[in-house]
Amino acid sequence: MKRTFLFLLAGTLLTSACNTDKTTEVGAEGMNAAATEAAANPTVDNPNVTNETEVPNPNAPVMTFTESDHDFGDIQPGSVVKHTFTFTNTGKTPLLIGNATASCGCTTPNWTKEPIAPGATGTIDVQFDSHGKSGMQNKQISVQANTTPSTTVIAIKANILPDGAQGPVRQ
Numbered sequence: 001m002k003r004t005f006l007f008l009l010a011g012t013l014l015t016s017a018c019n020t021d022k023t024t025e026v027g028a029e030g031m032n033a034a035a036t037e038a039a040a041n042p043t044v045d046n047p048n049v050t051n052e053t054e055v056p057n058p059n060a061p062v063m064t065f066t067e068s069d070h071d072f073g074d075i076q077p078g079s080v081v082k083h084t085f086t087f088t089n090t091g092k093t094p095l096l097i098g099n100a101t102a103s104c105g106c107t108t109p110n111w112t113k114e115p116i117a118p119g120a121t122g123t124i125d126v127q128f129d130s131h132g133k134s135g136m137q138n139k140q141i142s143v144q145a146n147t148t149p150s151t152t153v154i155a156i157k158a159n160i161l162p163d164g165a166q167g168p169v170r171q
Helices: 002-017 022-026 033-040
Strands: 063-065 069-075 080-089 097-102 107-111 121-129 135-145 151-160
Touching: 063 151, 069 080, 080 151, 097 107, 097 121, 107 135, 121 135, 121 151
Parallel strands: 069 151
Antiparallel strands: 063 080, 080 121, 097 135, 107 121, 135 151
């Protein structure tokens, strides 16, 4: 008796919940009325997204690097190397770096935390630890600032020589 009641209850719920005629339920526009309306009005209020018609801010800070990449050349395995990237704010308002992140945990950036006035310079110190690495290494550092675009990428590379303790490397 209990099983029959459960089957009847389940069957009733399933058939009443499964209405395939959606036009009577939501109107003549169908279920995608909101999507149709959104497609007709594609404007998005997001300051980090630009399009071809947007006019850049002429007063925005501009981060101009003396070099955007650095090659350490050949380095010994297990060594830690450092390089300082220097940039100038060639814009018209103070430049503020919010964050700098590396593409790998072996690379550590440290940057000027204070606002950089127009015409002034700032630095980003990058340290690369080659422990556990071998061969050619390319690392990128993404610098997020109040510039347009908001992210600038700088890069380092190094060739980590084979470890001589293991004998010659077979080619």
